[in-house]
Amino acid sequence: MITKIRDIYDDKPDIYKKIRAFYKEQDDIIKNFKKTNNITTTKELYESLRYPEDNSAIIKEYNYFDLKYNCEFEISNFKVLLKRLCDLKEIVLKEYHEKY
Numbered sequence: 001m002i003t004k005i006r007d008i009y010d011d012k013p014d015i016y017k018k019i020r021a022f023y024k025e026q027d028d029i030i031k032n033f034k035k036t037n038n039i040t041t042t043k044e045l046y047e048s049l050r051y052p053e054d055n056s057a058i059i060k061e062y063n064y065f066d067l068k069y070n071c072e073f074e075i076s077n078f079k080v081l082l083k084r085l086c087d088l089k090e091i092v093l094k095e096y097h098e099k100y
Contacts, residue, residue: 018088033066
């Protein structure tokens with residue numbers, strides 16, 4: 001998906017950089033969760049997120065610490081993420097108003 005976004009906004013590097021930064025941080029959180037829980041397939045990831053509570057159909061128990069607390073991804077990082085999203089919104093709106 002990020003490749004398609006890059007292709008769409010190849011002449012607007014600011015937009016691409018903001019979107020990429022957002023996805024990179026989210027991707028790191030998911031990668032840590034997958035590594036902690038030895039998740040290797042999309043199906044396993046789906047099941048771990050779809051059925052987070054104890055379920056008799058699920059044999060494996062998952063550790064949600066990485067998703068819940070994000071280890072090093074504390075409140076200050078969420079503030080940075082919020083700032084990036086606000087910056088991205090401004091860039092996209094500016095682009096929209098220039099075109100329309």
